[in-house]
Amino acid sequence: MEHSSAVAAGQTFPGYSVPDIPWWKKVAVRLRGAPMLPLLILATLVFTAVFADFLAPHNPEVGNLRYRYRPPVWQDRGSWEYILGTDHMGRDVLSRLIYGSRISLVVGVTAVIVAGIIGTTFGILSGFMGRWVDQVIMRLTDAWLALPAVSFAILLAALVQPSEWNIIIILGVVYWTRYARVIRGEVLSLKERDFVRLAIVAGCSRAKIMWTHILPNIANSAIVIATLQLGVSIIAEATLSFLGVGVAPPKPAWGLMLAEGKSGLMAGYWWLSVFPGVCIMLIVLSANLLGDWFRVWSDPQLRQL
Amino acid sequence: MTQPLLELDQLRTYFVSAKGTRVVKAVDGVSFTLNEGETMGVVGESGSGKTVTSLSILRLLPPAARIVGGEIRFAGENLVAKSEREMQRVRGSQITMILQDPLMSLNPLFTIGEQIAEPLRVHRSMRGQSLVERIKELLRGVRIPSPEVRMREYPHQMSGGMRQRIVGAIGISCEPRLLIADEPTTSLDVTIQAQYLSLLKDIQKRSGLAMIFITHNMGIVAKMCDKVGVMYAGRLVERAPVRTIFTKPAHPYTEALLNAMPKLTEKTERLWSIEGQPPDLANLPPGCPFSPRCPKAEDRCHREVPPEFQVGDHHHTRCWLWERR
């Protein structure tokens, strides 16, 4: 009893003193181990997405049919005009890749946010309210998990017009379960903690407790899941676009570029299939590495520093 | 004079962190001897180095730990110098160990018979019917009824007391010369504890086996051991025959441990405990490691590490208070 009140008052255990380090120094020390390369890659991609209009040499959607299927600059018939070559409509591959980063990033991030909001809400409600609310949401989650994610996304995509917003909603609707389960588990253990019990005894409304007490504490886990889901979302969008139910042509979504490039594969037009895939790989790899590092970094057991 | 069975000579085992920055001196200059048929108790708080000492003897240390100094002489040979292959021959046949939790010690996927058979197969090359007979004999020896049936059963089908006895049977299967028991009764019920301890004593009488009993329970020490070693912060701060430890403890820490045991004859209202916390083994204070908590500490204790002084017959302690004038 004495200990908790002493700690609450800002003091510490007798005989033990905490040196006073400014918060930014603490953050800088912790950030020492951050994976630089993935951060750099992601930063570059965000940069190209934002400044695509200035960086891309050509119009990504309109091509010059006289320059179809040109190879990259270092091969025969290649030119500096079209550094990474052109596709079947004479469109510059590099420009399309640059604009495509915008699509991948926007769709990926937004889908993750949508799924995160839905899943976290369900997780908090389920864990905190308990009893029948919990049962209902849990059954719903189980049933949802039973749906084959990719096929279901395809079904949904087939029912609606292909568009970016539709994909975002679809991905959000399909992937929220990943959050719900984990968040629910955390909320269940949080419920037993003293500060929550105190709030209940003090008469706070349940909504207020969930908003002010529970939410900030599970935000960490939610963000960790989100970073790991980013890669999944980007690949999912690429998959949907590849199958023709995602972003519609002539938009330069990377998955769509791969689909269009497939027909040229047997003829040896390799640049149409290699470059978009490499871009997808780089962004997903970076997101995964960053997510992994973030997960370890934000582990509350290490937070005691 | 016959050679002692086991002789630890200034054993030092340190844990080094991955980057080499933190060194934990888990065992720092421990020496003791053990003769054939003797039982030695090693007592101390968690983190005092008792388990690491036993793991060092068997050379089964985790990768971060290393024996950095000293010798472990077993029947004349230095175990520290042996290769892994040679140690594998020693383990299980000459020196064995009983672990704390019998449920976790047994592999859930194999039958009891199979798990007892393994060391016999490897060390004594036993096969076939003679192997089966030996397994039954061992099970009978640890008072497990209907051994033929039990042999074919799995660990989860047995009670906790039975499992611990089976672990004991595995331990003595190849008739070792030294058995190390690491808190073997901690996970047992009190009534089973007594039975198990008497079983161990029985086995020892029959086979002349030497034992090292690692425990924090002074009651068990009183019952089972011939001599006792008290460890604190990786050092052996006192070693003496068992009666002496209880009647004439020399080191203040030993006194404190004995005082902490609630006795039926005294009437006290509060339980006595030792003030303070065990030290951080990576950042030991200069001088005697117990000095911050010692009620009798003098100035010298805080500055210099005391060597071992002799107090009486076979009784040594590491305390400046016992320095011969």
Added chain:
Amino acid sequence: MQGYIIRRILYACISLFLLSITIFCLVRITGDPAVLMAEPGAKEEDLQAIRREFGLDKPLVIQYVTFVKSVARGDFGKSIYYRTPAFDLYLQRLPASLLLASVAMTISLILGIPIGILSAVRVNTWFDNFGKIFAILGLSLPSFWVGLMLILTLSVYLNWLPSSGAESWKSIIMPAFSLGWVFAAAHMRLARSAMLEVLGSEYIKLARIKGLSERLVLLKHAFKNAVIPVLTLAGINLVLMVNVAVVVESVFAWPGIGRLLYEGISFRDFPVVQTTVLMGGLMIVFVNLIVDILYAYIDPRIRYGT
């Protein structure tokens, strides 16, 4: 234990119910189901005829009941493109997908388990780092791109393997590898963590205390215990694989249900799409139920009470 099994079956039924309701409602919310069932360019009279034929003008509840009844009978509607019952088409193509998934699963286990276990045994060495890279790559490379790259190297440049179809045993190698790749990473991760956990357990300690050689300790004691969770996951993943194979089957024109789904989308053949998704969900629910029941037998806590 009986209570546990009954509850699991109940949950499975609820899952199926929710699954069917979801698909049922989605179809009606996003547009006119009659349009979906009809051929493109159908006129209003045709649409009306379809509505009457499929009872789309009746109240929703009755529609749902009819829907469930026909599904229970195995009638999932008729494929617009092939003009045969969609269910028959599905069953026809299923074996090919199962074959692909089996080979892919085998590849993923052959790759994943040894790398995972060796990573655990040689934890924190260069091999472990290699294993970690392997795991991350598995998650980061989309399966269809792996397929495309394989085609590029092995078909176009080296001309060793055929790039599509299912004529010979050679045709299955690239698609199985592309499909198995992602799962190999997941299995490797699980094998590694399971092995690490086993290596830290008390019975491994005891095995070493017994003086058994390290090889015996690892192969006999550790391996068996570590492999169990991986195989469990693999079993569940098999069904998942069948469903995820859509893209790989499309890339390689492999005649399975994934390709069927793709065709269904391309030709706007809605009954086929619906069938594939429903059946996929059904299989997953079914497999999860079986696994749950099996666990009831294995886990003594469930078996003997609670």
